[in-house]
Amino acid sequence: MDVSIIIVNWNTRELLEDCLSSVYEYPSHLEFEVVVIDNASEDDSAQMVRRKFPDVKLIVNDTNKGYAAACNQGISAGNSRYVLLLNSDVIVCDGAIDSIVRYADSRPETAVVGCQVWQNSQTIQLTCFRFPSIANLLLRTFGLSRVFEKNRILGREWMRWWQRDSERQVDVVSGMFMLVRRDAIDEVGLMDEDYFFYGEEMDWCYRFSRAGWKIMFWPDAKAIHVNGGGQSSKKTPISIFVQEQKSKLIFFKKHRSFPCYLLARLILLILLGLRYCMWMVIPVVKLKFGKDTTYKLNRQKAWCAIKFCAFGIEPQNGETKSIGSVSKHLVGIVEFIFALIHAGVLAVLHKVPRRIVIYYHSLKKKDIEKFEKQMEYLAKRCCVVKASQIITAYSNGADLVVGITFDDAFASIFENALPVLTKYRLPASIFVPTSNLGKHPNWALEKNSPDAEEIIMNEEQIKHLDRAGYEILSHTVSHPHLTKLDDVRLKAELDESKQTLERIVGHNVPGISYPYGDCDTRTCDAAGRAGYQVGFSVEPCKVDVSPNKFQIGRFSVAPMDSMLKFKLKVSGAYQVVKYLRRLKKMFERT
Secondary structure (H helix, E strand, O other), rough: OOOOEEEEOOOOHHHHHHHHHHHHHOOOOEEEEEEEEEOOOOOOOOHHHHHHHHOOOEEOOOOOOHHHHHHHHHHHOOHHHEEEEEEEEEOOOOOHHHHHHHHHHHOEEEEEEEEEEEEEOOEEOOOOOOOHHHHHHHHHHHHHHHHHHOOOOOOOOOOOOOOOOOOOOOOOOOOOEEEEEEHHHHHHHHOOOOOOOOOOOHHHHHHHHHOOEEEEEEEEEEEEHHOOOOOHHHHHHHHHHHHHHHHHHHHHHHOOHHHHHHHHHHHHHHHHHHHHOOOOHHHHHHHOOOOOOOOOHHHHHHHHHHHHHOOOOOOOOOOOOOOOHHHHHHHHHHHHHHHHHHHHHHHHHHHOOOEEEEEOOOOOHHHHHHHOOOHHHHHHHHEOOHHHOOOOOOOOOOEEEEEEEEEEOHHHHHHHHHHHHOOOOOEEEEEEEEEHOOOHHHHHHHHOOOHHHEEEOOOHHHHHHHHHEEEEEEEEOOOOOOHHHHHHHHHHHHHHHHHHHHHHHHOOOOOOHHHHOOOOOHHHHHEEEOOOOOOEOOOOOOOOOOOEEEEEEEEEEEOOOOOOHHHHHHOOOOHHHHHHHHHHHHHHHH
């Protein structure tokens, strides 16, 4: 077969009907098939195809899988020398498919061919453009690509100086009408499904180019993009706009260096910030001159894109995939930079002793050496005390008073951390969940956590730690989210844990660590009534030495932290993370 025509549809029934009609309307010398992939449309598109175009091979998805994934389904279902990707809002002109296939046959070194697409009777759409680059982002950010759009250097991204009236080798051909050679697909693979909507053809063309294939534009084949295109994207404009920015970031992360990716993300934030400000100012100016207009949607689009580029927060109603790991990594870098700045401020302004509590979870054998370096630093530079004594302990002249704590009481702490702590004579506090003694942590099993392989210490190990001078404190009975419990269950978790531990060690247990750091005023009050003198959360902050302070924040540390990062946390510089998290929550609510 010569051509498999792949059309992805999402709620564009009328446009799809016109598109299919244009494909079948004109006689063709080619042997072709049409594959329609319906991405869970709600407008009876699939029924229309079955009724009016019985020869079409129809694939109906239960959910919206995204454009790239749906295209891959169609490509895999087809069997031909070429694949023609066609948008459902495109009308194919007479002889266009035959013409573009003849051209591709005459250029065996070509992987992709695009055609001349008209928005209306006077305007040719810009269906070819350059690969994303830092230079292109900067030109767009400062408006130079628009002001000097006809300039071959400043208007380089969209090549507006070229009339799309001549054959030309290009970087990218738009996926609205895109002929692709099957042999090239077999070499480089299908579309990257990380691109949900937008950017997939850009990534594909880049991979074809890297493999030595050519990407060509052929103006003798023509098509019409109904109403300028974007008919599906108009139904969810905010989500689609965020996806457009996301696709650029995926491309930079995949095909450029990591510093280049970070720079691209920063430039996008600046561009979107400027755009948001513009949509704030323009309505005011127009109202000043008597024009009652609003740009609320444009502001919302820019705001949602800013939230995504800064924190990876995507619109809740959009059907999108997450790049949370990327965002988490970026947020970690932002936190580190702010912690460095905060450390500089502390070094200049803060001369009084600081009190810090740090907490670990497990300690693998492979991390013992790194853990020992951290403990050696604490032994030389800090006054280390038991967690329950952090407020009242004397600093002994040290600038830092530090409490070392371990949540969950994993046996790996007993086996791997205890010898190191003993070597440097450092006190520590262990928070024990009493219902899992000698067992796997059931809360970690439920969440498929890496800690699922751990074992909680047994009673004998807890007694041994207590006799050796280490502090045994409560981590509740079953490790629940305490704020989600009713008063009866909350009281039971607090009381039973304290009673069990006091039976094991034979003396008072003065403190508790809230699982997941989940606590509020009601939780703290209940802990006080249960007889605890202090409660520990996971909010990163220095210890408040006020007499009436009950709740104490702690800094999360890990053996794999670099020594610079560890020192910043122990110094209290990472307290700035508390404010960044609150800022992120504010973004999520808006």
